[in-house]
Amino acid sequence: MKLHLNSDAGQLLFSGYGDDHVFINGHRHEASLLLTTRGIEVAPWAGLHFDALTAAHFEWIANRKLDILLLGTGNRLRFPHPSLTQALAEARIGLEVMNLGALCRTYNILAAEGRSVGAAVLIEPNAQGASLQA
16 A cells, blocks of 8 residues: 655555565564654564463553554454553553554654654564555
8 A cells, every 4th residue: 555645755554464574764664663753763562463462562662652552453353351441541552443444554653743643563474465665
């Protein structure tokens, strides 16, 4: 899927995605990550499936200064148990769960508005599907 948005040339934004990857400013990433307006971090859940997410993963995110976290759960919508995301609520970080395409589009809009947003991308091992690039 191609994504287009006029923005600051130095800003990190999603430029495409597929079932097993995302493009950020034209560079392909095939591992789970956290994207914020401050940069890209390899996620501690890299290489794990959705069912392996723990409270510690969300505690790791809660230590970042964010107003809202977008959680991309691949090509289908899956919600983590509230007990796992309690650290986000305690840190007053809003959580929105969405599929990967919606995450990419929503992140780009919020980041372009100057919002303090994070995109937690879950790319599961052996994900298969179409590879759409920008």
